[in-house]
Amino acid sequence: MATQLTTTLAAEEQKLLACVHCGLCLEACPTYVLTGDENDSPRGRIYLMRAVEENKLPADSATFKLHIDRCLGCRACEPVCPAGVQYGQLLEASRAELFGPDKQRGFTYRCLRLVLRRVWLHPARLRFAFAVARMFRDSGIARLLVRSKIPRLFSRRFEFALALLDSSSPVSFASDSDADSSKSGATEAEANAQSQASTMLFAGCVGEGLFSRVNKATARVLNVNGFGTSVPKGQVCCGALHAHAGDLDGARMLARCNIEAFDDSVNLPIITNAGGCGAMLATYGHLLSEDPLFAERARKFCSRVRDVSQQLEGVKLKEGSDRQSDTATYDASCHLLYGQHASEAPLKLLRAIPELRLIPLEGAERCCGAAGVYNLLEPHMSQGVLKEKLTHVRETGAAILTTGNPGCQMQIGAGAKLAGMTLRVCHPVELLDESYRRAGLYQEGGGVDH
Ligand code: SF4
Ligand code: SF4
Known part of the structure; x- marks a missing residue:
């Protein structure tokens, strides 16, 4: 019987079944490194997929479910594969089979x-859910509960979920008065940006729900470097959580809404500051390739998507004030690195902050274990991957860890908090924004001084 998985494999046979079993991907795979089980490696999973496709293994078998569920979807196996196997697309098709x-x-x-079905696909319900989450976070209840260690008595998973929420709180090294000026500055800078928009910002659901400060910082940093920004109305979640969970119909529904929202007649760059969202938006062409009404529009949409760091890569960045006392390190979001191929661009943002001591992080290219909601679905594996990440972060001795994806910010922040580490976790653009503000690049009242 034809299934999503067999159809995908059949449609892209040359490209997707090119695995020559060389095993070069094994050491790049965090789950294989953790368990040493071939079935937790890219090669092993492809083998299982083929077995399902050839009807040698039922798609609903416990083995298939276990090892497909355990995959982080980080795509670290793709760049090391000499045969060019597009593993991410195979994984999505496999998960569609299991959803x-x-x-x-x-x-x-x-x-x-x-x-995913009853809340995430309905923008009003999602906004309400994030408003409740923010109240819980900003009232300090989540932090109090984490500190009390009471949730641990019920469930480690519940404790970690609370720590994730708490880790999305705004934390700034800036003084209170600086922080206030940041708040008042946002509105005016955005208004300024909207009037001369040359880029369109994809705000993201978690981005706007828990990290709106990063969106505001992105607009200000773009603006001071010569790019006005508008935030199109009608945009929705990118669909990454749906696609990774296997709900491809849900992901397609969201993709169509976003294509409509980001007016194709203007051809402006679509800017993201979340690696997970950016990588998802860049796959709309593939996701909607069979949709006669949207296939061409989706391809054009993809060509416009870039991370904020990529948008700024080609310009001579304004320099901010120096941060001599700060040590920072950078952890690459898997989807920013492997999905959007942004390796040097985020580091260039950080280098525009004079005197910031940037310490290389060993294993920066490896997943942190967040992977959407993998940290809640597969807590044991996720914690194993996170533990290694935190060990390397500790070795740097850095006070600040920067990373370009909200999921990674929350994962590393929560892990550090529960491990008793003193670590500020933020987006590179937040640090650059702070240094611009300290250097007086934003006009009083929040406008931009060119
Ligand atoms: S590197 Fe590519 S070709 Fe080699 S085993 Fe892994 S997926 Fe297959
Ligand atoms: S996506 Fe990541 S976890 Fe999954 S097989 Fe590839 S490297 Fe391993």
Whole structure:
């Protein structure tokens, strides 16, 4: 019987079934490194997919589910593969096979399925959910609970979920008065940017729900470097959580809304500051390739997507004030690195901050274990991957860790908090924004001084 998986494999046979079993991807795969089990490697998973496609293994078998579920979807296996196997697309198709109301699935998986379908696809409900989450976070209840260690008595997973939320809080080294000027500055800078927009900002659902400060910083930094920014109305979640969970219909629904929202007649760059969202937006062409009404529009949409660091890569960045006392390190978001191929661009943003001591992080190119909601669905594996990341972060001795994806910010922030580390986790653009503000590049009242 033809299934999503067999159809995908058949449609892209040359490209997707090119695996020659060389094993060069094994050491790049965090789950294989953790378990040493071939079935937790890219090669092993491709082998399982082929077995399903050839009807040698049922798609609903426990083995197939276990090892496909355990994949982080980080795509670290793609750049090291000499045969050019596009593993990410194979994984999505496999998960589409498994996405369904399976009663044998655990409670957390069934909750995720419900939330993705009943909340995430409905913008008003999602806004309400994030408003409640913000109240919980900003009131300090989440932090108090984490500190009390009471949630640990019930469930480590619940404790980590609270720590994730707490880690999305705004933390600034700036003085209170600086922070206030940042708030008042945002509105005016945005208004200024909207009037001469040469870029369009993709705000993101988690981005706007928990990290609106990063969106505001992005608009200000773009603006001071010569790019006005508008934030199109009607945009929705990018669909990454749906695609990674296997809900491709949900992801397509969201993709169509975003294509409509980002007016194709103007051809302006679509800017993201979240590696996960950017990589997802860049796959709309593939996602909608069979849609007669949207296939061409989706391809054009993809060609406009770039990370804020990539947009700024080609310009001579304004320099901010120096941060002599600060040591920072950079962890690459997998999807920014492997999905959007932004390796040097985020570092260039950080180098525009004079005297910032940037310390290389060993394994910066490896996943932190966040991977959407993998940290809640596969807590044991996720914690194993995170532990290694935190060990390397500790070795740098840096006070600040920067990373270009909200999921990674929350994962590393939560892990550091629960491990008792003193570490500020933020987006590179936030640090640059702070240094611009300290250098007086933003006019009083929040405008921009060119
Ligand atoms: S590197 Fe590519 S070709 Fe080699 S085993 Fe891995 S997926 Fe297959
Ligand atoms: S996506 Fe990441 S976790 Fe999954 S097989 Fe590839 S390297 Fe391993």
